[in-house]
Amino acid sequence: MTERLLTGEPGSEVWRSGAISVHVLDPAADVDVLHAWVTGPNAAFFGLGALTRDELRETYEFVASLPTHHAYLVRDAGEPVAMVQLYHPEDDPVAAAYDVEPGDVGAHFFLGSRRSGWPALGPALLAFGFALPAVRRIVVEPDVRHRAAIARMVAMGFEPAGKIHFESPHGPKDAMLAFLTRERALALSRGRPTSRGVGNSTAR
Numbered sequence: 001m002t003e004r005l006l007t008g009e010p011g012s013e014v015w016r017s018g019a020i021s022v023h024v025l026d027p028a029a030d031v032d033v034l035h036a037w038v039t040g041p042n043a044a045f046f047g048l049g050a051l052t053r054d055e056l057r058e059t060y061e062f063v064a065s066l067p068t069h070h071a072y073l074v075r076d077a078g079e080p081v082a083m084v085q086l087y088h089p090e091d092d093p094v095a096a097a098y099d100v101e102p103g104d105v106g107a108h109f110f111l112g113s114r115r116s117g118w119p120a121l122g123p124a125l126l127a128f129g130f131a132l133p134a135v136r137r138i139v140v141e142p143d144v145r146h147r148a149a150i151a152r153m154v155a156m157g158f159e160p161a162g163k164i165h166f167e168s169p170h171g172p173k174d175a176m177l178a179f180l181t182r183e184r185a186l187a188l189s190r191g192r193p194t195s196r197g198v199g200n201s202t203a204r
Contacts, residue, residue: 002134004105005070005086014072015131020116020124022084025071027060033073033080034060037112045146046110047170068092074125081113082121086129089139097164098177103136105129122156126185136182141175150176157188 006014010026025034035056038048048056063071068091074082085108090100107129111118129138142149144163154160158178165174 003132004088004103004134005068006072006128006131007070010064015128017124017127019077020121021075021078022128023073023075025060025064025073025083027057027064030073030080031057031060033112034083037083037110040112043110045143045149046108047168066091072128074121076113076116076121079113079115081111081116082125083110083112084108084125084128085110093166093168094139094141094164094175097141097166097175098139098161101137103134104139105135105137106139106141108140118152118156122152123189126156126180127189130182130185138180138185140178140180141173142178144174144176150178153178156180157184159184 006022008014008024010024011029013021013023015022031053035051035053037043038046038051038056043049048059051059060071063069063085068088070086072084072086073080074084087106089095089098089104089106092106094106109125111121126138129135138158140153140158141164142153144150150160153176158180161177161179163174164177165172167173
């Protein structure tokens, strides 16, 4: 299988662009940061707010055991600011709701700290998502009620493809499906001279 997800030991840095670095999530070492984030007032749609620290650690230990789903902690100048989950859509419940294409990678983005906003993080996280050449398209499916997330995805360049319904791990989900192709991401990055370009950073 062609690699679409960067891998490494828990806590290891796998990608960097300037001050923004991406690390393989360490379920044990990162649990306190994650728990504070997912139990916050703006995290309701992420679906993890009811978990204890131990349950959250066990959840991400399970994710870490899967070759098709990876979680990453994003740091800005060393400080944790976001979490990214990337996955193979064909091995996820979302596959029941759309026709998966070769080179698709599903993504969930979670901003945990206001230290770095989406205008700064967004281009870097897209570049990270496309770091491996086998990735042709990033797929997102925010809850249809999460208007802020949908607006953010559109601002980042994703093109909405309509509403879908599927059984997520947290129960039935009505979502807005959206896609961003590598070609579109490259065109958008070239149109923004101050943005970090897709594929111009270091994958490790």
